[in-house]
Amino acid sequence: MGIVLGAIADDFTGATDLANNLVRNGMRCVQVIGVPGEDLVVHDADAVVVALKSRSCPAQRAIGDSVAALKWLQRRGAHQIFFKYCSTFDSTDSGNIGPVSDALLDLLDASQTVMVPAFPINGRTVYQGHLFVGDRLLNESGMQDHPLNPMHDADLVRVLAKQTAHPVGLVARPVVSGGHIATRQHLENLKAQGVRHVICDTIDESDLTTLAQAVVDMPLVTGGSGLGQSLPGQYRLRGWLAEVNEPGRLAPGTGGALVLSGSCSRATLGQVAHFLERWPGFALDPLKLAEDESHLEDALAFARACLLKHEPVLVYASADPGQVREAQSVLGTHRAGQLVETALGHLASILVREGVGRLVVAGGESSGAVVSALGIRTMRIGGQIDPGVPWTQTLTTESGPPLSLALKSGNFGGQDFFTRAFEVLP
CATH class of the missing domain: 3.40.980.20 (Four-carbon acid sugar kinase, nucleotide binding domain)
Structure with missing residues (x-):
């Protein structure tokens, strides 16, 4: 049936994090290291995750590699694109989450995407646009001491607004708790107002399911790997994804x-x-x-x-x-x-x-x-x-x-x- 989801991850562990959730929810997944060459052929995969090293490099390099990865995925017919970054949203005032998201939206000729960094099972939640690690705000969680991208602000709307010239909005928890139809309508209302990037409150697994239902038809979604565990079910409902036995089967480890x-x-x-x-x-x-x-x-x-x-x-x-x-x-x-x-x-x-x-x-x-x-x-x-x-x-x-x-x-x-x-x- 071809590639259903094409993902672009800004680091290698983040790529396997997303791929792990896709496999656990029934997708055969291959991770590709670096921008794929045209000679690379991927067999028996419902999802391909391209792992880049673009989280902390200069923004123009991150954009160039991400765009090249997107073009490769587009040529292989991916239904949806997922830009994966860390569930702690670690970045600087100059990027690279905002600049890369803008470049991908431009290439896809899309007018809006969502930001869903939350991964509740790992203690990453978002409420009123503020990111929590466990019961601590991001800037009190130890991430303020990150050696490359120290995070001193938990307000993701404010953080992302420094990285993009486009408006940043919020889907707050009361909207998400109203279900996927209400969430989709709120996103449409924000799009009509010119809001290009939307931070999404997410405090539990049910919120991820609601968001997946609301955004499955978006050309581009962005976030942490939590959303990746909820999207396969939506693909299956649309007939894009067949049932597969043991999608994560490997040979025995040796050595x-x-x-x-x-x-x-x-x-x-x-x-x-x-x-x-x-x-x-x-x-x-x-x-x-x-x-x-x-x-x-x-x-x-x-x-x-x-x-x-x-x-x-x-x-x-x-x-x-x-x-x-x-x-x-x-x-x-x-x-x-x-x-x-x-x-x-x-x-x-x-x-x-x-x-x-x-x-x-x-x-x-x-x-x-x-x-x-x-x-x-x-x-x-x-x-x-x-x-x-x-x-x-x-x-x-x-x-x-x-x-x-x-x-x-x-x-x-x-x-x-x-x-x-x-x-x-x-």
Whole structure:
């Protein structure tokens, strides 16, 4: 039946997050790394998610890559386009959520889209246009300390208004609770007033269902992965999507077990601490990485020794905000991050070549660096580990057997995520 949903994600973990929800709701899904080439052929997929590294890059580059991805998806007949960004809406006053959304709307010749970042099952909700993480406003949740895109305002209407020249509106909870017909009518009223971007209140799963019913016919929808769990049912009602048995079936995982973590989120710091209570780990220090190659060689030797014992091993640059700021003050924010990403990519490429077959990566930027270093182009999406994080499998590494890969957004996963991920892999 061809591609029903074509998605463009602004980072690699966000792409797998969305793909995970699509698979869990009956869509066969393939994730493509980077802007696809015309030679890329995708088989047996109801949805294709293009994973870009565009969240924190210059706006013009983000626009260029996103538009190129959209054109590729259009040529393959996608019924609807989904621009996926983080459920914490992290961005800067200059973008990239607003500029990319505007560019996609222009190319689609569409006059309006919705912004639905909420993912209630993971504690991301929106009320009166304000984003909450758990019971805390976004700017009090730890996101105010994000090393690249610190968020100091929870009012998404106000945040987005700084990124676009077009009017930004709101579908408040009383409208959403009135059902999809009332929600659709409110969107039409806003469109008649010239409102191009609409933040949508969402506090529970039923709100996501209502919104999916209201926006299924829009050329473009945007948001977090929560909306992705509700759209497949609407596609099925329209006859666009056939029933598929085991849409997320993967081959059994084999080979050594490795965790690479560059995220400094609170959730990941807890996961690192939990892993280290049971298994060995090596802490990467950006300041030492900047001195010479010996620190990276020490990390490689440590990982090899653990893998020879058939133990899962963790190599991490995750650190508390104070340590991160110290490294950034000496090296600069960009260089500190680049050193870590390059190191994690280097470790992954060597250790996968030497037999690692089960790999977990924490952090969007880190995941991008690792996937790029491994030369991966496409991944089949499998079963869920925790909400928002599936196992994937690919045959497109530079060499060697199939690789089972989990790309985890920094804020996602339970405290035992790193240890349990290997236990649930078939």
